Amino acid sequence: MIRFDRVGLGYRGPTGHVAGPEVLHELSFKIPEGVFRWLLGPSGAGKTSLLRLMYLAIRPTSGHLSVLGVDVGKARRQALPGLRRRIGVVFQDFRLLPHLSVYDNVALPLRLAGRPEGQIRADVTEILGWVGLTKKAGERPAALSGGEQQRVAIARAVVARPALLLADEPTGNLDESQAERLMLLFQELNRVGTTIVVATHNDALVSRHSAPALRLERGRIVDAP
Amino acid sequence: MTRLGRRTRLLRPARFDELGLKRALTARMLPFMVAAMAFLAALTLAGWVGVASLARHWQEGAGTSLTVQVPEPRNPASQGGENRIRRVLDLLSGTPEVADAHALSDDELGDLLRPWLGTGSERTALPLPAVIAVRLANPDADLAALGRRLDGVAPGTLMEAHDIWIRRLSALARSLQACAGIALLTVAAVASAVIAVATRAGLAARREAIEIVHGLGATDGYIAAQFARRATLLAAVGGLAGALAALPVLLGLASLAAPFTGVQSQETNPDVLAALPSILWVALPILPVAAACIGFLTAQATVRRWLHTLP
Numbered sequence: 075m076i077r078f079d080r081v082g083l084g085y086r087g088p089t090g091h092v093a094g095p096e097v098l099h100e101l102s103f104k105i106p107e108g109v110f111r112w113l114l115g116p117s118g119a120g121k122t123s124l125l126r127l128m129y130l131a132i133r134p135t136s137g138h139l140s141v142l143g144v145d146v147g148k149a150r151r152q153a154l155p156g157l158r159r160r161i162g163v164v165f166q167d168f169r170l171l172p173h174l175s176v177y178d179n180v181a182l183p184l185r186l187a188g189r190p191e192g193q194i195r196a197d198v199t200e201i202l203g204w205v206g207l208t209k210k211a212g213e214r215p216a217a218l219s220g221g222e223q224q225r226v227a228i229a230r231a232v233v234a235r236p237a238l239l240l241a242d243e244p245t246g247n248l249d250e251s252q253a254e255r256l257m258l259l260f261q262e263l264n265r266v267g268t269t270i271v272v273a274t275h276n277d278a279l280v281s282r283h284s285a286p287a288l289r290l291e292r293g294r295i296v297d298a299p
Numbered sequence: 300m301t302r303l304g305r306r307t308r309l310l311r312p313a314r315f316d317e318l319g320l321k322r323a324l325t326a327r328m329l330p331f332m333v334a335a336m337a338f339l340a341a342l343t344l345a346g347w348v349g350v351a352s353l354a355r356h357w358q359e360g361a362g363t364s365l366t367v368q369v370p371e372p373r374n375p376a377s378q379g380g381e382n383r384i385r386r387v388l389d390l391l392s393g394t395p396e397v398a399d400a401h402a403l404s405d406d407e408l409g410d411l412l413r414p415w416l417g418t419g420s421e422r423t424a425l426p427l428p429a430v431i432a433v434r435l436a437n438p439d440a441d442l443a444a445l446g447r448r449l450d451g452v453a454p455g456t457l458m459e460a461h462d463i464w465i466r467r468l469s470a471l472a473r474s475l476q477a478c479a480g481i482a483l484l485t486v487a488a489v490a491s492a493v494i495a496v497a498t499r500a501g502l503a504a505r506r507e508a509i510e511i512v513h514g515l516g517a518t519d520g521y522i523a524a525q526f527a528r529r530a531t532l533l534a535a536v537g538g539l540a541g542a543l544a545a546l547p548v549l550l551g552l553a554s555l556a557a558p559f560t561g562v563q564s565q566e567t568n569p570d571v572l573a574a575l576p577s578i579l580w581v582a583l584p585i586l587p588v589a590a591a592c593i594g595f596l597t598a599q600a601t602v603r604r605w606l607h608t609l610p
Contacts, residue, residue, distance in 0.1 A: 129514065130514075130610060131514060131610065132610060133610050151607075151610075152518070152519075154610070155513075155516045155517060155518045155519075156516065157516075158513075158514060158515065158516035159515070159516030163514065169507075169511050169514075171317070171319070171508055171511060171512075173316075173319040173322070173508075174317070178315075178317075182317065182512070182515055183515050183516065185315070185317075186512070186515055186516050186517050186521070187516070
């Protein structure tokens, strides 16, 4: 499902060459299909970079990475958009499109996948109801609170029922009851077969919902199930 | 808002603008620049057509002709008892290389001289030669021998072949047409550069939105199509505006040029639109289409090249 084999990552400079030290070193681990994994580690350990590799925002500079059975290093560039559509991502900074309404932001992955508008309306209405934002469907993200924006980002990540769901600090702007509700959604998606990786600092949440964890420190895996 | 109103708003708009390009590629600068290019292209095209038509006119009118001037035409010829002009005409008619020889009447001579001597040229006191327009059956005829024979019957007769001038004018016309072609290509290249710069500015302004949509699985083709649709529309609007702005200028030039190209002048033909060569009526509507094509292709190429910086 997801396989890291001695994967290293260094960010490239403007010339295209790797500039500066590697941020991830020799990562080797597997995440089987349909499991739930916490991704833990102190700030600056490389959690966000690791997630970026998994959602194909960057390619590794060394080693082999395969996501949803596709070897990312060998795949042709044209094959990646289809792969990205099978991955849902909740970004730490939400990354909503400011000029689109809540409804259109959530509908975006379905429209990119070419789904019919009737189905899109049903799916978006359902997920907005689930995250409690039905009344805000016509609002722009700027008119929402941080917690509401995070719920829009979550709705957008799960609306297309991805095979792999990656979340970077998804509870950072949620209160405890909303965070619990989000965990219920993740468990529900996991139960129907979605592979889920959640990076978090929320120790209380991790202790309440025990699951195997990948631990990163200074760009290296120190503990993997 | 009513329940129905809210539902309607939730439907996808016909022209859904995911990337917010209406604000990134604005309808101000780009159409204006493309309109200026289309205006220049229209003038250049008109120049090209005008030169082509003048060159054709000259060639048709004088391609195989000679002008023979006979001074003191009414004086008796050196032999044969007739006057000089009659003898020269007889000699020309009897020459197999000559297809037609026609002595210009006083009115026709007056027409020729009017630009220099005014409308009273036929009453001038100057001793005017008779002028014979000769059309050659064989353009390779030995003109030197013909000239010697003409001088024999009417000394002082001058013969002027036009072909050297036609060759020079044709070379000039071809050079002017080549310049017009280069100017057209330059205008197209500048239009393309303007659209590329505007597209790059749009890419920079919408970088974050593009990265988000790209991350959600949009293909290069999908993103490039959004930009290309917008650039095509703006370039077509600019092209149309430029062509429309050039129309009155071209009509004015065409009615000025009409007397030289054989088309009736504006005084006798009040239909101004008919003065414009028909090829320009075809070329002008092509300008917005050409601008739209340049807009589409430039935006596609620029966006696709830029997207290759993303994984």
